[in-house]
Amino acid sequence: MSDCRTGCGDEARHVTGAPGLAAWLAPHLHFEQLLEKHRIALMQLDLPVAQRALEEFAFALREHIALEEQWILPRYAALEAPPGGALALFTGEHQKLLEFVRRFERALRTLAAEGPAHRKVLPLLDQQATFKNLLEHHDARERNLLYPTLEKQLSAAEQRTLCDALR
Numbered sequence: 001m002s003d004c005r006t007g008c009g010d011e012a013r014h015v016t017g018a019p020g021l022a023a024w025l026a027p028h029l030h031f032e033q034l035l036e037k038h039r040i041a042l043m044q045l046d047l048p049v050a051q052r053a054l055e056e057f058a059f060a061l062r063e064h065i066a067l068e069e070q071w072i073l074p075r076y077a078a079l080e081a082p083p084g085g086a087l088a089l090f091t092g093e094h095q096k097l098l099e100f101v102r103r104f105e106r107a108l109r110t111l112a113a114e115g116p117a118h119r120k121v122l123p124l125l126d127q128q129a130t131f132k133n134l135l136e137h138h139d140a141r142e143r144n145l146l147y148p149t150l151e152k153q154l155s156a157a158e159q160r161t162l163c164d165a166l167r
C-alpha cells in the first residue's frame with residue numbers, strides 16, 4: 001500500500017509529461033531489496049551471498065547519493081525549501097548512511113576472517129535495524145519534501161532531465 005500523500009505525481013505526469021514521484025523514488029526500492037537479501041543471507045550465515053548483496057547495495061547507494069548530490073541537491077538549493085527540508089538535513093543523512101555502510105563492510109571483513117557465527121551476526125543485524133530506520137526516514141524526507149518541491153517549482157522538462165540523471 002502506498003503512503004504517498006502528494007498524489008504521487010501521476011496526475012501531473014499525465015498532464016505535463018513530468019516524471020512523477022514513483023520515477024524519482026524508483027532507486028530506493030532497489031536498495032530495500034538488496035538490503036533485505038543481505039540481511040536474510042546474514043541470518044542464514046551464508047557469508048558469500050551476504051557479502052555480494054552488501055557490495056551491490058553499497059555500490060547502488062553510493063551511486064545514488066553521488067548523483068543526488070551532483071544533480072538534484074544543487075538545483076533544490078536554489079528553490080524555496082519547505083519546513084523540515086533544509087539542504088543540510090539531506091546531506092547530513094547521506095553522510096550518516098555512508099558511515100553505516102563503511103561499518104558494515106568492515107564487519108563483513110571481520111566475519112569472513114574469523115568465520116561467521118550467530119552470536120557475531122546478531123550485533124550487526126541490530127545495527128542494521130537502526131540503519132534501516134534511518135534509510136526509511138531519509139526516504140520519507142525525500143518522498144514528502146525534496147521531490148514534491150522539485151515537482152511544484154520546476155518545469156516538466158527540467159524535472160525529466162533531473163530524473164533521468166538519477167538512472
Ligand SMILES: [Fe+2]
Nearest residue numbers: 028064068142
Ligand atoms: Fe534518494
Ligand SMILES: [Fe+2]
Nearest residue numbers: 065068138142
Ligand atoms: Fe538521498
